[in-house]
Amino acid sequence: MNAQHLNSIIEAAIRAPSGDNIQPWTLKTSSYPPFTIDVYNLPDKDQSVYNYQQNASYIAHGALIENIIISAKYFGYSTDIKLFPDKADSNFVAKIKLSEASEEKSLLYDAIFKRCTNRYPFKAYNIPTENIKALSEIGNDIDEIKIHITSDHSFVNELAKILGFNDQLVFENKLLHEFVFKQIRWSNAHAKATLDGMHIDTLGLNFLEKKLFPLIQNWSVVRLLNYAGLSRIIGLKGRYNCRSASALGMITVKTTDKTSLIRCGQAVQRIWLEATRQELAFQPIVGLPLLMFQLNQKHTPNVSINHLEKIRAAERNLINLFNIGSQELLVFGFRIGKARPIATRTYRKPANPL
Ligand SMILES: Cc1cc2nc3c(=O)[nH]c(=O)nc-3n(C[C@H](O)[C@H](O)[C@H](O)COP(=O)(O)O)c2cc1C
Known part of the structure; x- marks a missing residue:
């Protein structure tokens, strides 16, 4: 697998949102076959009242995984995702296998880098x-x-x-x-x-x-x-x-x-x-x-x-x-x-x- 592609996919992955931008994750990659990204939760990052049993962190991980799916497609890889592959380890969130496939240049890929939280008051506007x-x-x-x-x-x-x-x-x-x-x-x-x-x-x-x-x-x-x-x-x-x-x-x-x-x-x-x-x-x-x-x-x-x-x-x-x-x-x-x-x-x- 092209190492540059793997880096770009990881770069997109970590643009995911997380509660208060805690970023409760770490990723382990292999650029030799089988190409994989292992996603791990870092439970100590967020010990807040909001994050009982890592609820908020798991939502953030879902967003990170979606970024991986979109960016992998963009660079020409399909993803095979196994959530919680080790039943004994609730911090091993996902094992993601990447295989070469045809490219899918989704506009959502660009949106990954433009996405942000906007806390301003919004303007009057009717969404169609x-x-x-x-x-x-x-x-x-x-x-x-x-x-x-x-x-x-x-x-x-x-x-x-x-x-x-x-x-x-x-x-x-x-x-x-x-x-x-x-x-x-x-x-x-x-x-x-x-x-x-x-x-x-x-x-x-x-x-x-x-x-x-x-x-x-x-x-x-x-x-x-x-x-x-x-x-x-x-x-x-x-x-x-x-x-x-x-x-x-x-x-x-x-x-x-x-x-x-x-x-x-x-x-x-x-x-x-x-x-x-x-x-x-x-x-x-x-x-x-x-x-x-x-x-x-x-x-x-x-x-x-x-x-x-x-x-x-x-x-x-x-x-x-x-x-x-x-x-x-x-x-x-x-x-x-x-x-x-x-x-x-x-x-x-x-x-x-x-
Ligand atoms: C599980 C989760 C809960 C969040 N809760 C709130 C919230 O209650 N209020 C808020 O303004 N932002 C909330 N956020 C947004 C994060 O604070 C934001 O994603 C993070 O600070 C990174 O900033 P960014 O989204 O601009 O990249 C939440 C995000 C996630 C993933």
Whole structure:
């Protein structure tokens, strides 16, 4: 196999999104027959409340695998993927065999390098119905998942009221706050030094918010400011951002097993790349759905009783509004629309071989 091709496929793979740009992966490759990429999860990278049993990390791995499939095709290779090939090792996520095949120059390959998270408020824009339909159907061949997207403004408004709580919660729970702020990179030099985390300029903050943000990295300050309504203001901003979206979506899975989460990640990446190709902005809204998912795994996340009740109520409301079936479990939310381009991009660490 052409070593250059293998490098290019790996380069595309690691452009995948991951929770707070944690990049919980490492890849082991062989450029001698049989040509393989072994994908491993790094469980210690994300020990947050969100990542119970590596749920968030497995979704990120699904996105990485989808990038491998698309870029392998682009360079003329087919992929044979075995998920969790070693039953005794849940961190051995996939063994991917590459075989020479005809090239498929998909436009989604270019989108891999243009894809990003856009946290700005979106602009008024109606996505054509056929494009919404195409996005909803993009995962039809993935049995384990279902995609629900609505562009109906009254539904979007109602959903926004629920999803605003996603951001509010970060400022009402010490552990979540600590985790998120640990991943913020405060300058370009800081981001370049770590090659992970979220650059402050990717957070969609306006001039004033950017100046105030360093103050609220301190939990004691946040607690104090919450008496004056800080977390509620942040919730309102989240709600406003969701309301500004042309469409809101949810991905559900049929079971809580890790393979379903990988398949969900593949669907996420397909939608995100297709949205990018259509020059639409995309932001995941996943903290809240991940906590709902944990409850469905019969695990109580480390949040207050009051928050648990709110998470359960939010789940019931999302199920009603999206008309989610009784066999489906919410796991990944997102908003899509038109927005100004983000000011800077997140970095990636090289995919260090084991
Ligand atoms: C499982 C998962 C959960 C995420 N949750 C959120 C979220 O709740 N809010 C958000 O703004 N971004 C979320 N993101 C986006 C990541 O923060 C983003 O992908 C990462 O910082 C890299 O930046 P990029 O997408 O611009 O490449 C999530 C991504 C993944 C894969």
